[in-house]
Amino acid sequence: MNFVLFLIFIVLIIAIGGDRGVMSLVALLGNVIVFFSSVYIMKYNDPYKLVLFDIVFMCLLTLIYQNGVNIKTMSSLVSVVIVAVVLMYISKYIGHLGNMGGYNEFEMYEDTLMNLSVNIKINLPDVAVAMLVLGVTGALIDIAVAVTSSVYEVWKNNTENDEKTLITTGMHLGKSILGSTINTLWFACVGEFLLMFLLFRRYEYSFVSLINSKAFFDIIANIMLSATGCCAVVPVATYVFTKMTKWDRFAKHEAESTEENI
Amino acid sequence: MKEIFFCKSKVIFTLIYLCIAIGAVVFVNNDAFLYKKTVAEVQKSKITDRYIQKSQNMKKEKYYTQTLTVKILNGKFKGKKAYVTNSYSKSEVxxxxxxxxxxxxxxIAENNGDLVGKVTGFKSDFAVLLVILIFIYAMIIVAGLRGILFLLASVVNVGLLYAGLDLYAGGMDIMYICYAMIFLFTIVSLVCISGLKKSTAISITSVFIVVAVVGIIYKIVLACTEAPDYIMMEYVSGPNDLNRLFFMEILVGCLGAVMDVAVSISETACVLKNNTPDMPVKTFINSIRELGRDITGTMVNILFYSYFCGTVPMILVQMKNKYKFNYICRFDLPFELTRFLTGSIGIVITIPVTAVVAWFVLYRMKAMKLHSSRNED
Structure with missing residues (x-):
């Protein structure tokens, strides 16, 4: 059944997206390969370094491959990596505070997991933090690209490069897309964990047992920290972009490309 | 630059928020008296034993036993010290x-004058509060009024979800709840995100159409092919109506992504039409298609990563148990894959659907209005 759905998806994306659709399919394929091979390598490696590598690779694939090297993509890349690293530290701290990762109380007694050995030599809390950050990176890239491209439009048409205008533009655009991007994450999460919410309801969790439940903390930390990352990337991307406009390299590059256009 | 990042209103808000946050943190830090269970704070931890355990797959793993000195914070032993032992493995599964x-x-039990016992759970309410506080602060400081509206929408949505689960537990048919919830989720979120204007009406209409189409596609594919083994899903509580629950999961899961795409397309469409009112239909549709092509790739990526990252810990445990990758893909990932694929199909068909709805509202309805007003004359 998944195969048929996959065929429908491919046909639709090529019919509607054209050559750009093919391009995003290739990028998606690259992401799938990187994701699963890094899961495979994670058996032997430190999840944090691996995920950092994944994030950079993902940025290269979605930003550089699809949009080329320019000030927009470079500033998005830098800001996404900065936010991801900071988010990783914060999540590690908070994950430790709230005991994130490992089996939650439902998985502990699930049939399919019961007869599996738990001696796996990888620290699962670390994996959980790393996966939290990797999971939000797609959204971070989306927001960073939107912010930097809108600032870029203003910067290109404005010869005086007034810093204040640039920042106001970036923040303004960030405001307008932040809500819908976080909504995407939140509904994806509700869809994924609907059965768990039903379990909470079925076992009649009280408020107190809910906020001290491991399963609940895993979900809420995931949503809230991802959303915080999304918020943080707006000012960071704006700031990085304004700083980068001062670099000669980009300024020159820009001047050349506008001359070519003329 | 400074006056934007550190303007007066933001500083004042930060100060007020900090006061509230500190109050909340201090309260939750000292709320042990509200609990019936015995709460304790770890004061000292000492590793008293290390050993290596071999499991049935011959994997060796280091185990530690720690002796914790805890201070009891409530109940009849309040203020006393107790000794608790706990053993953990290196991977903490x-x-x-x-x-x-x-x-x-x-x-806790009393044993020859000493208090001994074992740990029964982790108190995570403090961490829950902390993540929520950080998120609310970030949202308001970055997005201002829109952030507050978004938070409002989230609270309403959580309330709706709770009410829906309540109705389901009360025995109501899940499909009715599902449709009602999708209807309300969409209206609440979109009105709060983009306000009451023409583009919101366009996006709400197209979200409904897209969700219906995705549901129909899924149902047709399901009827033509072999149904997945729902009992393999995670967190299954009863075997009765899993297929319908999964259908609802799919629809709700794609809702957010569809809304995102619909909002950005309909807003751009309205701006285009406002800036050049006599734009030909062909140019209009072409620019929307161009925009759609720009956003599809990243949206599909967002869905892929947010669905699959959650499954990694379980994949790792299974791979370490020498399960073949094939096996894992066949039995554990199909649900994630179905969610991801239906979500992506939703994203892709949102582009033409929104374009058509926007064309209808911005071109046809105007023409119809003109027509009727002429008739009146």
Missing amino acids: KTVRYEKKDRVFVS
């Missing part, structure tokens, strides 16, 4: 390592 300052639930 089923076991937990406790450190200084952690708050835990313990069960």
Whole structure:
């Protein structure tokens, strides 16, 4: 059944997206390969370094491959990596505070997991933090690209490069897309964990047992920290972009490309 | 630059928020008296034993036993010290390592004058509060009024979800709840995100159409092919109506992504039409298609990563148990894959659907209005 759905998806994306659709399919394929091979390598490696590598690779694939090297993509890349690293530290701290990762109380007694050995030599809390950050990176890239491209439009048409205008533009655009991007994450999460919410309801969790439940903390930390990352990337991307406009390299590059256009 | 990032209103808000946050943190830090279970704070932890355990797959793993000195914070032993032992493995899959300052639930018994016992759970209410506080602050400081509206929408949505689960537990048919919830989720979120204007009406209409189309596509494919083994899903509580629950999961899961795409397309469409009112239909549709092509790739990526990252810990455990990758893909990932694929199909068909709805509202309805007003004349 998944195969048929996959065929429908491919046909639709090529019919509607054209050559750009093919391009995003290739990028998606690259992401799938990187994701699963890094899961495979994670058996032997430190999840944090691996995920950092994944994030950079993902940025290269979605930003550089699809949009080329320019000030927009470079500033998005830098800001996404900065936010991801900071988010990783914060999540590690908070994950430790709230005991994130490992089996939650439902998985502990699930049939399919019961007869599996738990001696796996990888620290699962670390994996959980790393996966939290990797999971939000797609959204971070989306927001960073939107912010930097809108600032870029203003910067290109404005010869005086007034810093204040640039920042106001970036923040303004960030405001307008932040809500819908976080909504995407939140509904994806509700869809994924609907059965768990039903379990909470079925076992009649009280408020107190809910906020001290491991399963609940895993979900809420995931949503809230991802959303915080999304918020943080707006000012960071704006700031990085304004700083980068001062670099000669980009300024020159820009001047050349506008001359070519003329 | 400084006056934007550190303007007066933001500083004042930060100060007020900090006061409230500190109050909340201090309260939750000292709320042990509200609990019936015995709460204790770890004061000292010492590793008293190390050993290596071999499991049935001959994997060796280091285990530690720690002796914790805890201070009891409520109940009849309040203020006294107790000794608790706990053992954990290096990978912390089923076991937990406790450190200084952690708050835990313990069960305590008196033994020759000493208090001994074991840990029964982790007290995570403080961390829950912390993540929520950080998120609310970030949202309001970055997005201002829109952030507050978004938070409002989230609260309403959580309330709706709770009410829906309540109705389901009360025995109501899940499909009715599902449709009602999708209807309300969409209207609440979109009105709060983009306000009451023409583009919101366009996006709400197209979201409904897209969700219906995705549902129909899924149902047709399901009827033509072999149904997945729903009992393999995670967190299954009863075998009765899993297929319908999964259908609802799919629809709700794609809702957010569809809304995102619909909002950006309909807003751009309205701006285009406003800036050049006599734009030909062909140019209009072409620019929308161009925009759609720009956003599809990143949206599909967002869905892929947010669905699949959650499954990694379980994949790892299974791979370490020498399960073949094929096997994992066949039995554990199909649900994630179905969610991801239906979500992506939703994203892709949102582009033409929104374009058509926007064309209808911005071109046809105007023409119809003109027509009727002429008739009146």
